């Protein structure tokens with residue numbers, strides 16, 4: 001496989017599950033973790049063990065059954081959190097503790113009533129505590145998106161020196177523009193002397209709809225891991241959507257990246273998460289929305305039927321979404337109508353289609369979408385009226 005491998009860190013079971021109404025029980029979490037492993041993600045953030053007994057149990061039980069993916073547990077930079085996470089992860093084949101603290105002045109002053117120097121000491125201490133239990137320690141600099149770059153570089157250098165294997169640079173509030181987030185990662189790559197000893201990770205929120213763009217800017221600038229969720233679920237407007245970053249990387253292979261995700265499993269995975277979390281996917285959602293491969297206007301349908309590449313950059317089968325859909329509405333044209341009649345077993349001449357098209361438009365103006373039953377009715381009525389039109393099919 002050419003290029004640089006980008007690790008996919010799935011946080012559907014942690015950041016994704018923070019969505020109101022999406023709470024999962026242990027059985028559901030185990031089922032999703034197994035599916036995520038089969039999907040090919042590298043790291044599964046299974047929960048925040050100290051947050052509740054249920055989350056502790058979920059992380060512990062997932063650790064027992066998942067063997068290929070790394071299992072990660074979140075903590076604050078608090079000794080007890082880290083001890084509890086280590087306990088929850090003790091059966092994991094590949095355990096990772098994800099610890100960290102807010103580094104922006106908003107967090108330092110408002111949340112911690114502290115100062116930059118004390119926060120730096122606490123960051124290093126948290127990594128050292130975690131290192132007592134596991135080799136693989138990820139540090140997050142919460143609100144890195146709004147953290148001063150010089151200070152952030154000092155924190156990153158210090159936690160790597162303390163043993164962090166991965167350093168997460170979260171745009172916690174989804175504030176950054178893609179070029180700013182990319183420049184932040186590039187700044188760290190160029191100004192942290194020991195940066196080659198750790199992987200930088202992108203964790204972007206979607207408050208301005210920029211999470212995917214920011215994550216891609218981050219890997220272009222040198223990050224090696226993307227943190228994301230299925231269907232982009234997560235706090236407020238959500239996290240980076242896993243299916244989007246995976247397909248951006250696949251479509252734009254000239255960027256020189258690849259992931260271990262099996263793209264044909266993306267659509268079934270999306271539906272499994274949506275059903276389990278009882279959270280519908282918006283129809284126009286990229287890659288996995290029900291309209292992502294549906295063509296409705298006449299101009300698009302005609303072009304698509306001549307050559308699908310005219311209006312589709314991804315074959316839906318590549319993401320496990322089955323076939324593209326031609327939706328018949330009042331905006332559809334004759335070629336789409338004839339195509340659907342043919343699929344339903346009604347072959348008509350051009351002149352027949354002209355007549356049927358006028359009748360079709362009358363039905364379409366009264367309905368949002370004309371379905372196959374409507375078309376059968378139109379065809380049968382027309383064939384009864386003009387018997388020779390049925391001959392085309394028979395002959």
Ligand code: KIV
Pocket residue numbers: 015140141142143168170171172173203205
């Ligand atoms: O958005 C964020 O900053 C987080 C951290 C806890 C990693 O989710």
Ligand code: ZN
Pocket residue numbers: 015170172203205239
């Ligand atoms: Zn987050």
